[in-house]
Amino acid sequence: MAQLTIPVDDTALAAADTGGSGPAVVYLNGAYADQSHWRRVVTELGDGFRHITFDERARGKSKQSADYSFEACLRDVDAVLAATGAERPILVGWSYGATTAAHWAARNADRVGGVVCVDGAMPYGLTGAEGEERIRQLFHKMRFLLPLVRPFGMAARMSAAEHAEVNIEINAIVDAIAPVLDQVTCPVRYVLATGGNLGGGDEEMEAARASLEPVLARNPNILISAKVPSNHSKILRKDFAAIAAAVREVAALTAAQH
Template sequence: MVPVDDTALAVTDTGGSGIPVVYLNGQFATQGYWRRVIAELGTGCRHITYDERARGKSERSADYSFAGAVRDVDTVLAARGVDRPLVVGWSYGAYVAAHWASRNPDRTLGAVLVDGAYPYDWLDEAMEQRIRTLFRRLNWFMPLLRPTGLTPRMTAEQQADSNIELGVISREHELAPVLDDITVPVRYVVASGTSFGSRGDEQERIRTSLAGVIARNPHVQMTAKVPSSHGAILKKASPAIAAAVREVVALDPPT
């Protein structure tokens, strides 16, 4: 358990002398989601996973902001004595990874962004109401699942607020400059199916925004688009994600 602010984060570190890879979870996911990706990469990397605040085995907090999530990356790295990791983020974690890599080019080997960090204006008043309604409905079931660690120890309102904040961070004028400023290798692995709560082709329209990023920033490329939904991509496309990690690592061979 790594203390930070008013809470403590559950961290797992395999140790070893391999390239340190830090995995950043989906918004309400846990570090266990990365098992297949870690198995694909094997012992050649040092794998560091952790549960975000109030997720998994980590403790509750008064701060579930995106800014806090980005700061927590520094806390985990300092606690484990890690310099210059490769950051791998899925969904919400892709946004965290993109921001951290953009702010810390001298401390970052590179980033792999898994079906997230797309600069697209998907949040409006109707979507905000839809999000709040969805989490109010889910609140009937979430207390039953919390003892299993499958749902966060957050209220429905806190989860909705977090999702709405992500919508603000995703806006083109907010996220595009972050991605454009990245100067380390970035590889995207993109899903092709829907995500939880999406309708029709909403998710595919969001993904189209990646083309502009790639056109503007030569450091950013797409390694693969895979036949998977957003939620199943870590399970179904673990070989593609591992290949993206190896691709970034190969760009910075040891001296």
């Protein structure tokens, strides 16, 4: 496996590329996570695929930046693809990364093979003044915990306020994602959890997942591959086999189309 350092804007991303001739799979992390969370999915899929992982800005081993915006994350996908030469990749995103994958696919229909969204990219978010205040309070309460969980890939090298701003922005983006999903023309498969998570109880998370139903009715390219028993935080660890199955499903559809 090749370890890469990829320059982009004012920063540099830590990445890894297994190489190989199989379909390229690019993994997009949760908002504050690092590439280590994909280990089980990569192992389950095996060496029939080319696996490309990377840490977003200020996550994992990547450098810090003056720009942690969603648009910066989209530029980072471009930088990773340029550096690795991967063509028509399958984008596999968890949480924040699922939204990144959906937006990138909608903007780059001729460059993407397919998308797997893992418990993310659902048209539901905490928005408005009340939602923003709830998010800021949550991260303010967590400000002393964030540095402690950072070594485990659960926080970024950001202040609590910067963590909150990333979360506020992505909530507004997912709340408005339905028209973006309507535009996607490649195969998209969702793997959804069923439980709650930090910051969102069972009922709230189920409402988020139910928000997909009108999108599924409008766009035949998008289907739910599996609903699994774990929650948002544990899905990569507990249900890696279902995620790998969704990747294989998308890979087969992509191969049949080309």
